[in-house]
Amino acid sequence: MAVIDRIAEFHPEMTEWRRDFHAHPEIGFEEVRTSGIVAEKLESWGIEVHRGFGKTGIMGVIHGRPGNRKIGLRADMDALPMPEFNDHLPYRSTYENRMHACGHDGHTTMLLGAARYLAETRNFSGTVHLIFQPAEEGLTGAAEMLRDGLFEKFPCDQVYGIHNAWDLPLGTAAIRPGTVLAAVDYFTITVKGRSSHAAQPHRGLDPLPCAVQIYGALQNLVSRRMDPHDTVVLSIGMFHAGTSQIVIPETVTMSGTIRTLKPATRKAMDELFHQTVQGLCAAHGVELILDYKRSYPPTINTAEEASAFEAAARDVVGDDLIKTDLPSLTAGEDFAYYLEKAPGAFMLLGQVTDTHKAVPVHNGHYDFNDELLPIGASCFARLVEQQLSGV
Ligand SMILES: [Zn+2]
Ligand SMILES: [Zn+2]
Numbered sequence: 001m002a003v004i005d006r007i008a009e010f011h012p013e014m015t016e017w018r019r020d021f022h023a024h025p026e027i028g029f030e031e032v033r034t035s036g037i038v039a040e041k042l043e044s045w046g047i048e049v050h051r052g053f054g055k056t057g058i059m060g061v062i063h064g065r066p067g068n069r070k071i072g073l074r075a076d077m078d079a080l081p082m083p084e085f086n087d088h089l090p091y092r093s094t095y096e097n098r099m100h101a102c103g104h105d106g107h108t109t110m111l112l113g114a115a116r117y118l119a120e121t122r123n124f125s126g127t128v129h130l131i132f133q134p135a136e137e138g139l140t141g142a143a144e145m146l147r148d149g150l151f152e153k154f155p156c157d158q159v160y161g162i163h164n165a166w167d168l169p170l171g172t173a174a175i176r177p178g179t180v181l182a183a184v185d186y187f188t189i190t191v192k193g194r195s196s197h198a199a200q201p202h203r204g205l206d207p208l209p210c211a212v213q214i215y216g217a218l219q220n221l222v223s224r225r226m227d228p229h230d231t232v233v234l235s236i237g238m239f240h241a242g243t244s245q246i247v248i249p250e251t252v253t254m255s256g257t258i259r260t261l262k263p264a265t266r267k268a269m270d271e272l273f274h275q276t277v278q279g280l281c282a283a284h285g286v287e288l289i290l291d292y293k294r295s296y297p298p299t300i301n302t303a304e305e306a307s308a309f310e311a312a313a314r315d316v317v318g319d320d321l322i323k324t325d326l327p328s329l330t331a332g333e334d335f336a337y338y339l340e341k342a343p344g345a346f347m348l349l350g351q352v353t354d355t356h357k358a359v360p361v362h363n364g365h366y367d368f369n370d371e372l373l374p375i376g377a378s379c380f381a382r383l384v385e386q387q388l389s390g391v
Contacts, residue, residue: 001171002316003374004381007117014113014373017041019091021105022368025079025098028135029144031056034077034108038132041112045119047130054145059154060130062118067125069388072156072342073380074335075111076104076136085364102361103164103351106368106376108132110162113377114384124388129154131338140295142334151341158305159344160383161335162376164368167358168350171375173313174326175347177306181299182231182259183266184332185292189214189277192287195250204248208241210284211252215239217276218256225272232269233259233330259330261298270294299336302343309345312383316375321350349376 017037026034035058039049042060050059056077084099086092093099115130131150135141165174191211196204218234226232236256242249258273260266273292281288314322326348335346351369352358359366 001318001375003378004117006120007113007374007377007381010113010116011374014109014377015370017112018105018109018368018370018373021108022100023091023094025093025095025100025105027081027098028078028137028139028141029055031077031134035132035134038077038108038112042115042130045116047115047119054133054141054148054150056134057141057145058132060115060132061154062115062122062128062130064122064124064126064128064388067388067390069126070129070156071126071384071387072129072131072154072159072338072344073111073114073384074131074133074159074161074338075107076133076141077108078104078135078137078141080137080362082362083364086367089367099364100368101363101366102137103366103368104136106164106372107162109373110376111380113373114380117377117381118384124384125390126388128384129156136334138295140334140337142337146337146341156342158308158387159338159342160305160309160380161338161346162379163333163346163348164372165348165350166352166361166366168323168348168352169321170351170353170356170369170371171317171321172323172350173310173317173321173347173379174323174350175306175310175313175345176324176326177301177303179261179298179300179328180326180346181333181336182261182328182330183298184296185258185266185270185294186256187258187273187293188253188255188291190289191252191281192289193248193250196248198246198248201248205286206248207252207286208249210280210286211241211254214277214280215254217280218273221269221272221276226265226268230265231261231328231330232265234269259332261328296332296334297336297340299333299346300339301345302339305343305345308387309347309379309383312386313347313379315382316378347379349379
């Protein structure tokens with residue numbers, strides 16, 4: 001591992017920042033304390049700061065030697081609305097039902113580390129735009145940054161982001177061109193019948209038989225209608241009906257998500273989904289109330305930028321830890337919105353060691369590995385020095 005010496009020097013400080021963020025997690029668009037600390041640190045290193053961008057986001061600007069090229073580096077700052085179970089950690093969450101269970105505390109710290117180094121050394125020609133965005137977890141904070149004019153006010157020729165990989169060995173850099181993460185869509189189906197006494201179902205209109213058929217039919221869309229070589233996930237995570245064993249409920253509500261990798265597959269699933277749900281409700285004579293939300297687009301790395309990020313990572317982690325064959329994941333990322341507007345790449349960095357075991361993100365036992373901090377910061381910093389080299 002060849003992390004940048006200067007960054008290694010302030011690794012202990014980065015660890016402190018990360019643990020402070022971890023102890024004080026804030027969910028999407030509530031990152032007031034977090035973004036305040038980010039802004040103060042950037043300013044203390046002489047970096048130009050714009051507060052309140054994308055609601056609770058922060059933009060930082062570092063000028064190097066004269067030059068026209070501009071790079072965007074992004075970190076997400078939000079936590080999740082869930083309890084933390086890491087009672088053994090002295091820096092465990094001090095807020096009830098708030099937890100940094102996706103490692104965004106680490107992402108924020110890695111970008112701060114890179115920013116400090118780049119502001120000290122300014123060994124590049126052009127401009128670095130630091131994007132500290134809010135609300136990555138399902139609330140599309142990236143889209144909010146774009147609505148506030150991110151790329152108009154802070155143009156970027158290239159944009160880059162890093163996410164920790166909870167299941168890859170420490171320092172493994174998974175980077176390649178093409179689709180790396182899935183498109184994310186959400187749905188909530190409410191089937192409305194007419195409530196009645198359970199002993200006299202014919203006096204009402206039971207919504208359950210229709211709802212159960214919808215559940216099965218939606219699973220069949222994936223297994224019977226889509227190409228088995230094409231990745232599609234349809235999961236229903238909520239299914240609610242009834243309050244008593246002797247009452248036919250008035251409504252059934254189910255809610256879930258669809259993950260696809262290709263625009264054509266996404267469109268086909270959208271159409272088949274609507275056709276199936278509408279058709280079954282019509283057949284049962286029940287009313288349908290449907291909320292179908294197209295959320296994150298797929299995350300698609302551009303070729304040139306993926307190889308630029310790979311080269312920077314190779315410099316830091318060495319040849320053996322570069323992984324260019326990671327299959328596309330069915331998780332989604334709102335970094336995808338930036339990639340719809342600018343060329344760029346999203347890299348996963350592994351964090352597993354003998355002492356820091358693999359624990360999935362979004363799990364109450366998860367923790368970011370502080371050993372990854374100087375590695376991620378060095379990858380960002382090297383990327384800037386390589387891409388904005390020259391006078
Ligand atoms: Zn997450
Ligand atoms: Zn995340």
